[in-house]
Structures are given as structure tokens and as C-alpha cells.
Amino acid sequence: PWFAHVHLFQIAGPRAIHSSQWGLICPSDTPEGEACGLVKNVSLMCHVTVEVDDTNLMQLIRSYGVFPLREFSYGPNEYIVYVNGKPIGYTEDPRELAAVVRGLRRARCIHEFVSVHIKPTVKCLHVVSDGGRLCRPYIIVSNGVPLITQDMLDDLSANVLGWEDFLAKGVIEYVDSNELNDCLVAMDESEVTTATTHMEIDPATILGVVAGLIPYPDHNQSPRNTYQCAMGKQAMGTIALNQQIRFDTLQLQMVYPQRPLVQSRTIEMLHFDQLPAGQNAIVAIMSFSGYDVEDALIVNKASLDRGFARACVYRRAGAHLKMHESGVYDRLMGPVIDRETGRPRREDEALEADGSAAVGACIQNQRVVINKEMPVVKPSAAKENAGQLALHSATPANLVEFKRCPSDYRGIEPSFVDKVMFSTSEGNQAVVKVLLRQTRRPEVGDKFSSRHGQKGVVGLIVPQADMPVSAQGICPDIIMNPHGFPSRMTVGKLMELLGSKAAAVQGRLHDGSAFSGDPVEELSKILSTHGHHYLGKEILTSGVTGQPLEAYIYFGPIYYQRLKHMVMDKVHARSRGPVTALTRQPTEGRSREGGLRVGEMERDCFIAYGASQLLLERLLLSSDAYDAVVCEHCGLLASSRTWCQYCRSSQRIASVRMPYACKLLLQELMCMRILPRLKLAEPNEKALQALAATKS
Numbered sequence: 001p002w003f004a005h006v007h008l009f010q011i012a013g014p015r016a017i018h019s020s021q022w023g024l025i026c027p028s029d030t031p032e033g034e035a036c037g038l039v040k041n042v043s044l045m046c047h048v049t050v051e052v053d054d055t056n057l058m059q060l061i062r063s064y065g066v067f068p069l070r071e072f073s074y075g076p077n078e079y080i081v082y083v084n085g086k087p088i089g090y091t092e093d094p095r096e097l098a099a100v101v102r103g104l105r106r107a108r109c110i111h112e113f114v115s116v117h118i119k120p121t122v123k124c125l126h127v128v129s130d131g132g133r134l135c136r137p138y139i140i141v142s143n144g145v146p147l148i149t150q151d152m153l154d155d156l157s158a159n160v161l162g163w164e165d166f167l168a169k170g171v172i173e174y175v176d177s178n179e180l181n182d183c184l185v186a187m188d189e190s191e192v193t194t195a196t197t198h199m200e201i202d203p204a205t206i207l208g209v210v211a212g213l214i215p216y217p218d219h220n221q222s223p224r225n226t227y228q229c230a231m232g233k234q235a236m237g238t239i240a241l242n243q244q245i246r247f248d249t250l251q252l253q254m255v256y257p258q259r260p261l262v263q264s265r266t267i268e269m270l271h272f273d274q275l276p277a278g279q280n281a282i283v284a285i286m287s288f289s290g291y292d293v294e295d296a297l298i299v300n301k302a303s304l305d306r307g308f309a310r311a312c313v314y315r316r317a318g319a320h321l322k323m324h325e326s327g328v329y330d331r332l333m334g335p336v337i338d339r340e341t342g343r344p345r346r347e348d349e350a351l352e353a354d355g356s357a358a359v360g361a362c363i364q365n366q367r368v369v370i371n372k373e374m375p376v377v378k379p380s381a382a383k384e385n386a387g388q389l390a391l392h393s394a395t396p397a398n399l400v401e402f403k404r405c406p407s408d409y410r411g412i413e414p415s416f417v418d419k420v421m422f423s424t425s426e427g428n429q430a431v432v433k434v435l436l437r438q439t440r441r442p443e444v445g446d447k448f449s450s451r452h453g454q455k456g457v458v459g460l461i462v463p464q465a466d467m468p469v470s471a472q473g474i475c476p477d478i479i480m481n482p483h484g485f486p487s488r489m490t491v492g493k494l495m496e497l498l499g500s501k502a503a504a505v506q507g508r509l510h511d512g513s514a515f516s517g518d519p520v521e522e523l524s525k526i527l528s529t530h531g532h533h534y535l536g537k538e539i540l541t542s543g544v545t546g547q548p549l550e551a552y553i554y555f556g557p558i559y560y561q562r563l564k565h566m567v568m569d570k571v572h573a574r575s576r577g578p579v580t581a582l583t584r585q586p587t588e589g590r591s592r593e594g595g596l597r598v599g600e601m602e603r604d605c606f607i608a609y610g611a612s613q614l615l616l617e618r619l620l621l622s623s624d625a626y627d628a629v630v631c632e633h634c635g636l637l638a639s640s641r642t643w644c645q646y647c648r649s650s651q652r653i654a655s656v657r658m659p660y661a662c663k664l665l666l667q668e669l670m671c672m673r674i675l676p677r678l679k680l681a682e683p684n685e686k687a688l689q690a691l692a693a694t695k696s
Contacts (some may be wrong), residue, residue: 014038014563020177024134028217028225041229042134044212044266045205046118047174049113051131057110058083061673062129064100066091080124082089088507094118094125098182101127105261106140106170106563117178126178136205138185138198144190146199147171172201204265204514212266214451215499215512215559216492224490227453235449235561236311237277247421247433251314252501252564254279255439256307260451260559261500278451278561279309280500284476284540285485289460296459297448298479300467304441308477309448309562313438314418317369317407328375328400332356332432335371347408350417357417357434363409369434371419373402412568413438445567446558448478452490455563458482470555478560493558495520501556502526569645572596584660585624595623619659626660627652635677637666652678 015037017027029041053256066081066089068649079085088556091097101116114129137315140147148171155161166172175183175198183197192199204212210229211217217225232635236254240246245255258280259273267273281303288298304310321330332355347368350361355371363369378401409415415436423431442448442458449455462482467475467585495517499510502523510518528534537552570590577593579586586595598606598618606615630637632652633643641653656678 020180021134021266022180023136023176023206024177026211028211028222029208029229031230032226033111041208041210043136043206043208044269045136045201045628047113047132047135047137047202049129049135049174049176052113052129053113054129054312055086057114057127057129058088060104060110061097061101062089064097065093067137068098078123081117081127082124083127084130085126087126091125092525097125102173106173108168108170112167112174113175115174115179117182128176128178133176135174137172137201138175138183139201140171140173141186141192141196141199142640144192144194144196146192164612178196188328202513203263207266207514209266209270212264212270212514213272214492214514215260215262216484216495216517217514219492219495220452221489224453224488226453227455228449231449231453231455231561231563232277232451234563234565235277236564238275239560240275240434247316247318247419247435248314249316252313253312254562255310255312258559259509261503261557262496262510262517262559264511264513266513270309278559279475280557281308281560282474283480283497283556283560284560285480286468286481286540286549286551287464287481287483288468288479291460292479292481293459293483295456295481295484297456298460298462299458300464300475300477302464302475303462303477304461311440311562312441315415315436316433317409317436318431319370319407320371320425321432322427324375324431326375326377326400330375331373331402333371333373333402333404334535335368340450356420356422356432359417359420361417363415363417363436364407365411365414368406368408369436370407370432372405372407374405375404376403377401407434409436411438413680440566440568442562443567445571447563447565449563450493450558450560451496452493454480454484454488454490454493456484457567464542464543468542468549468553470538470540472554476555478558482554494554497524497554497556497558497636498523498527499538500558501532504557504662505530505532543550556607579624583624583664584626620657624660626663627655627658628658630656630680632680635679636675637663656680 017025017037023043026041026043027362030037031039031669059084061081062099068089069080069087072078072080073091075092077092078090079092080090081097082088095118095567098116098118101110101114104110105112105114113133113135114127115133115135116125116127118125137633147169148166152166152169152171152427156166184195186192186196186199187203189199207217208229211225213232214220214225214228223259237257238253239251243251243427254277256279257276258278259276260267260278261280263273293447300308319332321332323329334355335344335351336354337343338345343349347366348371350357350363350367350369351371352358356692357363357369377399389438417434418437419435421431421435423433425431442461444458446463448458464475467479469475492512495535496512498511499518499521502518503510506526510523512518524534527536532538533552536554536556538555540549540553541547542549542556564571572590574593574595577586577595580691588594588597603615603619606618628637629641630653631647631649632654633649634644634646636644636646637651642650644650644653669676
């Protein structure tokens with residue numbers, strides 16, 4: 001119907017990138033799901049302007065052929081001149097005035113972020129210097145020739161010239177989206193004509209910071225670049241140069257990060273090669289067993305033993321020692337000594353005398369990390385000395401006792417104390433922080449991703465003896481199923497493998513920048529020159545049978561990221577545990593030791609399979625089974641096992657097993673003056689005997 005198109009348009013409109021946002025908003029870096037297109041990220045060279053005082057700007061423009069508004073006569077060539085939305089006069093030659101303003105900007109007579117544009121439809125010329133506008137730099141083209149020369153570029157490479165020098169020379173200028181409507185921009189020097197006004201510095205600058213890290217992004221299907229923009233922020237790596245002295249709540253560090261063999265200019269500009277987030281893995285693209293389906297990865301056990309993708313997880317435990325209303329501060333106490341053994345209790349075995357865990361100590365599950373005690377008024381003393389407590393603002397020390405409230409460690413695997421810090425907060429409160437460290441090697445279920453949105457979990461860890469091996473004796477670190485390529489169309493990943501292999505044999509890094517990376521033909525020639533297959537394929541020998549595989553295998557290095565999603569943080573199982581007070585059903589969530597809910601769709605699946613006993617067991621016996629007492633005569637819930645308040649009788653009382661949530665629903669309906677009655681089937685002898693035994 002027609003309204004479906006209108007509804008779709010209303011949803012899709014704000015999410016799409018408008019043509020005026022070209023080069024200002026990254027076309028790839030946006031979240032998936034509901035926020036897609038609504039949360040935007042700026043491009044690499046986008047700049048947000050700051051407000052500039054327009055007093056001198058108005059006076060300067062008035063001196064260049066701007067007539068007073070009182071002489072304005074609505075002539076065909078008269079254009080009103082606005083400065084930051086305020087009309088200051090009119091001009092009869094708007095293009096000449098716009099050229100003058102641009103000349104002043106290029107000569108640094110006015111601020112570099114001042115913009116000028118003409119609106120012929122409403123006959124006005126706008127000069128703006130306000131803040132909050134998005135603009136980006138362009139190379140100025142004059143008479144069909146870019147003003148930047150090769151000598152300038154050589155001086156830039158030699159650090160003789162800098163960015164400010166290019167702005168001062170008037171060869172580069174900032175242009176916002178409104179002024180861009182009056183410009184003709186060429187993508188590169190081959191497209192420059194006499195009508196061209198500007199030229200792109202680099203076409204890859206239309207991408208954002210994260211999208212710029214992707215090698216050959218112009219050869220990938222666009223959603224894959226969007227997926228990588230999300231996953232690239234989850235990759236473990238080196239976060240900062242001061243990471244060894246930080247006390248973050250959660251910090252994930254890769255132990256042996258490597259710079260990628262295929263880089264982009266964005267990587268060099270951001271110094272990502274100095275703080276990388278991944279490793280170059282030798283990848284064989286082939287099927288291997290049945291554990292590599294659905295994007296699962298086969299990982300070499302020997303590679304893990306050598307430290308491949310190993311990571312450290314740092315978690316912080318902390319405590320503030322604050323002063324309470326009683327005037328007494330919290331305190332740290334050493335371990336509690338067992339009277340029988342004379343040694344610290346088991347949960348306090350890692351504590352030192354200052355109340356914090358010892359550096360280097362191994363902390364097991366439910367062990368105390370910081371032993372803090374909180375002052376409370378003794379209940380007996382509070383009654384006996386109520387008048388004394390009311391007169392004094394601070395509680396006397398003899399009326400206070402300390403309650404133990406320690407910070408304990410919860411985790412499946414033990415952690416080690418990395419650092420302990422004692423400090424003070426802004427409120428002059430004592431603060432103690434303990435940094436716990438876990439070293440984690442990849443295991444089955446951990447998530448990995450390449451830089452092309454190709455994510456997958458570890459499906460199997462195989463001994464090196466069973467892995468295929470090349471003629472040079474190289475064993476792959478990762479085996480990836482080839483079925484992940486046809487539908488995803490991540491050609492950039494195939495090109496990255498080719499470029500990484502060429503970089504390895506040639507001994508230099510290769511360029512994978514968007515729109516200008518090293519071409520496949522050049523990479524293939526490098527491989528063939530060094531004695532490798534033209535397309536990067538190799539003959540592998542099976543480690544299981546010892547026979548050569550019957551096909552050429554695409555084989556080489558690919559930069560892989562280990563993501564923060566680890567199975568150790570997500571594994572959860574429960575047989576018995578806490579229940580909610582209202583419905584008596586299991587709690588929800590891993591942190592609360594909750595259960596895994598069987599939803600409506602799972603229930604429908606059980607019904608479709610006819611698994612009635614499984615359905616009964618999941619939805620009743622393992623959830624909230626309850627023996628409700630029902631009167632057979634009236635069908636209402638009885639008040640006790642021997643009495644029906646409605647019938648005023650105890651003759652026909654039955655026990656019915658139902659979910660407690662069902663019994664709660666019946667009672668809530670009764671609160672709303674809806675009287676549901678249960679019609680019971682004829683009871684059998686065993687049920688009657690069980691009921692009689694209950695009554696007796």
C-alpha cells in the first residue's frame with residue numbers, strides 16, 4: 001500500500017547520509033540495529049569550527065563594495081549580505097565579493113574557518129564565522145593547476161614545511177558543506193579541468209578513523225566495513241603507553257601485539273603501528289573436519305603454546321575509607337587468625353597486615369582482596385545511651401563496633417595481584433585499589449575477527465602434528481572455512497593475504513589504503529619473482545594422512561584481532577539456585593546465578609516436535625512447580641489443606657500441581673473481582689491416599 005512507502009521513507013530518511021555530508025561523516029562507521037545511521041562518526045580530516053568574533057569581519061566586508069540596506073531597491077542584481085545571519089548591507093556583484101572574501105581567507109587576513117557562499121534562489125550572500133560547523137581541507141586549484149607543487153611535498157616529507165605553512169601559503173583551505181555547493185572538486189589530478197576549483201587531498205579521507213584502518217575497504221561489501229568498525233573497537237591490543245601504571249576498572253591487553261603487514265596511510269597517521277591491536281596469523285583457507293562450519297576457526301595448538309593471541313585481563317578492586325555520621329572512619333584490618341591452627345582463615349590467606357592482598361598473591365574464588373570494616377553503633381548500647389547519642393554529634397568510641405564488609409574476588413579461574421595502590425580521593429578520603437591480573441590463552445569459544453568483518457569463534461584446537469603443512473614446512477596458525485567468502489564478498493581479505501605474503505617474502509610493508517592500495521598484479525609479480533605461486537596458492541600436505549591435499553590452498557598471513565568476548569566471561573550453567581520472591585521462578589542473569597529461560601519460540605518448537613514430557617519438565621518441574629490446594633466443589637483456591645473458605649467445608653479438598661506463576665495469576669485476577677474456577681478431573685486412588693496422608 002501507499003502508506004507503507006511513506007512509513008519506510010520516514011524511517012530511512014534520517015539514517016541515510018545526505019549529499020551535503022560528503023567527506024564530513026564516515027559512510028561506514030555507524031552502529032547496527034536501532035541506532036544505525038542515527039549515531040554518526042566524523043571523517044578523518046573533518047574539523048569542527050570554533051566561534052570567531054565577527055566585529056572586524058563586518059567592518060572589513062563593508063569596505064569592499066557593500067552598500068547600506070537603506071538603499072536596497074530589490075533590483076535584479078542586488079544580493080543581501082549576511083554575516084552570521086545578520087544583514088549588514090547588499091552588493092551588486094556577489095561573485096566578486098565572494099572571491100574577495102576567499103582571497104582574504106587565503107592571505108590569512110581573516111580566520112581560516114570563515115566561510116562564504118551564495119544562495120541565488122533567495123538572492124543573498126552568507127559569510128559565517130560561527131562555531132559548530134563541519135568543514136574539511138581541500139587543495140586549491142587555479143587555472144586548472146593545483147597550487148601544491150612537488151617541491152612543497154618534498155619539503156613536507158623532510159619536515160621543512162608543516163600544515164600551518166600550507167595554510168599560510170594559501171594552497172590549502174577549509175571548506176564547509178555550504179561553500180562546497182559553489183565549488184567543483186576533482187578526486188585526483190587526472191580529473192582537474194580549467195573549471196575545477198579544488199582537489200581532494202586523498203580520497204580515503206572520506207572514511208573515519210576506524211574505517212581507515214581496514215585494508216582495501218573499497219573491495220569489500222559495504223556492510224562488512226560497518227561490522228569491522230564495530231568490532232575494531234572491541235579488539236585487544238596496546239591501549240596506551242602508560243598502560244602498565246593504570247588502574248582501570250577493566251583493561252584488556254594483548255601480550256604480543258604486531259603491526260600489520262598490509263597498512264594504510266591512516267594507520268601511519270594515527271600511529272596504530274606503534275599501538276597495534278592484533279597479530280599476523282598464517283591462514284589456510286580450506287575445509288578441515290566438521291568443526292569449522294558457521295565461521296568457526298581451527299587453531300593450531302602449538303601456536304597457542306608459543307603465545308599466539310595471548311592476552312592479559314586486568315580488573316580493579318577498590319575501597320573508600322569514608323567517615324560516617326558517627327564520626328568514625330572505615331578501617332582496614334589484617335587477616336582473621338584461626339584460633340586452632342594459628343594461621344589466617346582460608347578466605348583471608350592472601351591478605352597482608354595492612355588489609356590488602358599481597359602483590360603476586362594468587363587469589364582464588366571467594367577470597368578476600370580488601371578487608372574493610374565499617375563502624376556501626378552497638379544495638380545494646382544504642383538503647384542504653386539514647387540520650388547521650390542525641391546530645392553528641394559524634395558517637396563515643398566505646399559505643400561503636402566494626403562490621404566486616406570485605407571486597408572478595410569472584411571468578412572461575414584464579415587471578416594474581418599485579419599492583420596495590422594507597423591514595424586519597426578529592427574529598428580527602430583514603431582509597432585503596434588492587435589490580436588483579438589474569439593471563440588468558442585462546443580456548444574453544446573465544447571470538448576472533450579479521451579486519452574485514454569476518455568474525456568467528458574457535459571451533460577446535462588441533463595439535464600441530466595433525467595440521468596441514470606447506471612445502472617450506474610452514475604450518476598454519478588458523479584454518480578458515482572457504483564458505484565464508486562467496487556470500488560476504490570480502491575481496492579485500494583475499495587481497496590482504498596476497499599483500500601480506502608479498503610483504504613477508506619481500507621484507508617491506510605494503511599499502512592497502514582505500515582507492516589507492518597496491519594492485520593485485522603488482523603483488524602477484526612479487527610473489528612469482530620470489531618463487532611462489534602467482535596467486536598465492538600452495539600445495540599442502542595433510543598432517544593426518546601424510547598425503548598431499550587434492551587442491552591448491554590459498555595460504556598466507558592475515559591480520560587477525562582477538563576480541564573482548566571470551567567464553568570464560570560468558571560460560572554459565574545452573575542446576576539449582578536462587579529464585580525470585582514474587583514468582584518463585586529462577587532469577588535472571590549470570591551474575592545472579594540465574595537460569596536460562598525457555599521462551600515462547602522454544603515452547604512452540606517443543607510443541608511442534610511433540611516433546612510433551614520435555615515441555616512439562618522445563619516449564620513446570622524445573623521452574624516453579626507448586627502444589628496448590630483447590631476445592632473440588634467450587635473450583636477456587638482453598639485457604640488451607642483442610643478448609644475451603646468459600647464453601648465453608650473441608651469435605652472435597654484436592655492438591656493440584658501447577659506453576660506458581662499460574663497460582664499467582666489466579667490470585668491477581670481475584671483481586672480484580674474476576675473469579676476463575678478450576679474444574680478438576682476425577683481423582684485416582686493414589687492421589688486420594690497421598691492427600692489423606694497429608695491431612696493426617
